Amino acid sequence: MSLLVRRQIPILIVFVSALLVMVDYFLKIPGTGPVVKDLQNWGIILTAFALGFGAVNLFYLHTRHISRRTAGQWPFSIWLLLMIVVFAVIGVATGPTGPQYSWLYNASYFALNATVYSSLGFYMTTGCYRALRARNAEAALLLVVGAIALLKNAPAVAVGIPVIIPAEAWLSAIPTTSAQRGIMIGASLGAIALGVRTMIGRETGFLGRLTEAERRGGT
Amino acid sequence: MSKKGKGFWARLEDVPREVLYVILLIVFIIPMLNPIGFPVPISDAVKKWYATIDAMPAGSAIMIDFGYSGGGEPELGPMAVAVYHHIFRKGGLKSITMSTSIEGPLLWDKVIAEVKPETYGAKYGVDYIHIGYISGTETAMAAVGKDLRATTNTDYKKVSLDQFPIMQGIKDASSFKLLICYTTGGDQSEGWVRQWYTPYKVPYLCSVIAMMVPTMLPYQKAGQIVSLTAGAQAGEMELLIKMPGRGIKSADVITLTHLLVFAFVIIGNIAYYGRKASERAGGG
Numbered sequence: 001m002s003l004l005v006r007r008q009i010p011i012l013i014v015f016v017s018a019l020l021v022m023v024d025y026f027l028k029i030p031g032t033g034p035v036v037k038d039l040q041n042w043g044i045i046l047t048a049f050a051l052g053f054g055a056v057n058l059f060y061l062h063t064r065h066i067s068r069r070t071a072g073q074w075p076f077s078i079w080l081l082l083m084i085v086v087f088a089v090i091g092v093a094t095g096p097t098g099p100q101y102s103w104l105y106n107a108s109y110f111a112l113n114a115t116v117y118s119s120l121g122f123y124m125t126t127g128c129y130r131a132l133r134a135r136n137a138e139a140a141l142l143l144v145v146g147a148i149a150l151l152k153n154a155p156a157v158a159v160g161i162p163v164i165i166p167a168e169a170w171l172s173a174i175p176t177t178s179a180q181r182g183i184m185i186g187a188s189l190g191a192i193a194l195g196v197r198t199m200i201g202r203e204t205g206f207l208g209r210l211t212e213a214e215r216r217g218g219t
Numbered sequence: 220m221s222k223k224g225k226g227f228w229a230r231l232e233d234v235p236r237e238v239l240y241v242i243l244l245i246v247f248i249i250p251m252l253n254p255i256g257f258p259v260p261i262s263d264a265v266k267k268w269y270a271t272i273d274a275m276p277a278g279s280a281i282m283i284d285f286g287y288s289g290g291g292e293p294e295l296g297p298m299a300v301a302v303y304h305h306i307f308r309k310g311g312l313k314s315i316t317m318s319t320s321i322e323g324p325l326l327w328d329k330v331i332a333e334v335k336p337e338t339y340g341a342k343y344g345v346d347y348i349h350i351g352y353i354s355g356t357e358t359a360m361a362a363v364g365k366d367l368r369a370t371t372n373t374d375y376k377k378v379s380l381d382q383f384p385i386m387q388g389i390k391d392a393s394s395f396k397l398l399i400c401y402t403t404g405g406d407q408s409e410g411w412v413r414q415w416y417t418p419y420k421v422p423y424l425c426s427v428i429a430m431m432v433p434t435m436l437p438y439q440k441a442g443q444i445v446s447l448t449a450g451a452q453a454g455e456m457e458l459l460i461k462m463p464g465r466g467i468k469s470a471d472v473i474t475l476t477h478l479l480v481f482a483f484v485i486i487g488n489i490a491y492y493g494r495k496a497s498e499r500a501g502g503g
Contacts, residue, residue, distance in 0.1 A: 025418065033365070036365070037362065037365050037366050037369055040355075040358050040361050040362035040365065040370075041362055041369060041370060043355050043358040043362075044353060044354055044355040044358055044359055044362055044370065047354040047355040047356075047358065047359075048354040048355075051321075051354065095376070095377070096324065096325075096352075097324050097325060097328060097375055097376060101325075102325055102328060105289075105322075105325050106325075106329075109289060110289040110292070110322075110325070111289075113288060113289035113290040114289055114290055114292060114293055116290065117290030117291070117293075118290075118293065121243070121476070122236075122239075122240050122243060124480075125239055125240075125243050125476075125479075125480055125483065126236045126239050126240070128480050128483060128484050128487075129234070129239055129480075129483040129484065129486070129487045130487065132484045132487065132488075133487060133488055133491045134488055134491075135491075143484070143488070146484075147481060147484065150477050150480060150481050150484075151477070151481060153429070153451070153473065153477055154473060154474040154475075154477035154478055154481075155257060155258070155259040155260060155454065155455075155470045155473060155474050156257035156258055156259070156470075156471075156474040157474065157477070157478065158260050159257075159258040159259070159260050165260070172432075172433070172436055173436075173440065176433050176436060177436045177437050177440050180433055180434060180436060180437050181437045184437060
């Protein structure tokens with residue numbers, strides 16, 4: 001495949017698409033609206049397609065585990081593929097909000113998901129017990145701030161010790177927000193830089209595997 | 220450390236995690252079985268959330284995003300239930316829901332089954348509707364904001380939107396007077412600011428899981444979010460609407476478990492300094 005097809009045309013498509021979306025977002029030029037609307041709807045379709053593609057990829061990966069009898073893995077791979085098939089068949093047959101599919105979801109995935117998430121509380125508790133130690137001045141400061149946040153989020157304590165509420169509010173409004181803004185501005189600048197580099201073809205990760213020469217712009 | 224093995228302080232410092240887990244579990248279960256009824260203060264954020272919905276004129280359309288996954292349901296579900304109670308009891312508002320999470324429609328079904336809109340005289344397709352999961356997260360938000368019908372023309376059961384009176388006059392983001400998002404993901408909570416607040420200035424109420432609050436605070440301080448709540452504040456909303464439910468029940472659990480963790484932190488520090496002191500003294 002020529003470099004034009006593999007590299008230059010995709011970069012041109014990305015450049016034009018990104019430029020159109022940006023112009024529509026920031027400048028509101030009337031003619032760009034319908035084009036960007038179509039682009040966004042294509043994006044939605046492609047994302048939905050990616051979900052199906054992900055399932056195919058899972059099949060590919062886990063059938064290899066099964067055929068190779070990967071130690072400690074292949075029985076789980078069988079179970080995973082079986083569940084994908086069960087969910088897919090029932091979902092297609094009864095609809096993704098049909099009673100059978102809803103039952104399956106509520107009785108399995110929903111319960112497991114909530115259980116795994118709630119188990120974080122146990123890890124956090126032991127983490128607090130072992131890590132929140134006033135070993136030095138910085139750790140002591142973290143401990144005090146953590147304790148204030150902890151107590152403020154215990155509703156009855158906040159009623160009993162009202163001073164906790166404005167103290168936590170100040171911590172949230174000033175130090176936390178300031179630090180978070182700094183992080184966000186830094187991340188946004190990074191995203192802008194990445195976007196510009198992608199538009200002009202300096203970032204080629206989205207093109208898949210290229211040879212070193214192609215990455216440098218050669219043939 | 221003593222020659223006979225770990226001393227008292229060292230053992231206290233290294234309490235097996237299983238012991239901590241069991242204590243936490245006991246403190247968790249007791250108020251679930253026997254609610255204590257600890258007082259719950261109603262925060263300004265929840266009051267503002269309530270006031271925003273209460274002030275909406277009749278006929279206003281609200282876009283609601285069920286953007287959370289099953290793991291977040293125990294925290295965000297009660298909030299969604301309480302807010303729906305408020306919306307339906309007030310009456311005259313159009314609640315149009317979409318999901319940026321693939322599990323959203325199923326979780327919405329659970330919430331609606333709990334709310335029972337029919338008890339308020341609310342009808343599906345007239346007062347509320349779900350237009351389904353729309354993939355793409357931020358792209359979906361942008362597309363719906365630009366032209367809802369071009370993005371989806373059916374509800375979550377694949378029935379044409381033309382058949383529902385609630386959809387009359389609903390075209391794009393400018394058709395909505397309020398945006399509500401319940402989410403476990405930063406893409407959703409921040410995406411709505413970028414795709415709906417910034418270009419269309421749709422007032423935005425956001426409810427997230429507690430650990431996401433610091434990330435979202437700058438948006439609230441900048442006025443891009445009218446009110447930001449953690450799902451764990453559902454009990455406060457239930458008190459405001461005078462309908463105690465799952466949220467207020469979990470408030471007891473939250474109080475006791477937070478106090479337990481606070482006690483653990485103090486014990487951990489006492490053990491740490493106790494061990495250091497005993498080491499300095501040459502004992503165990």
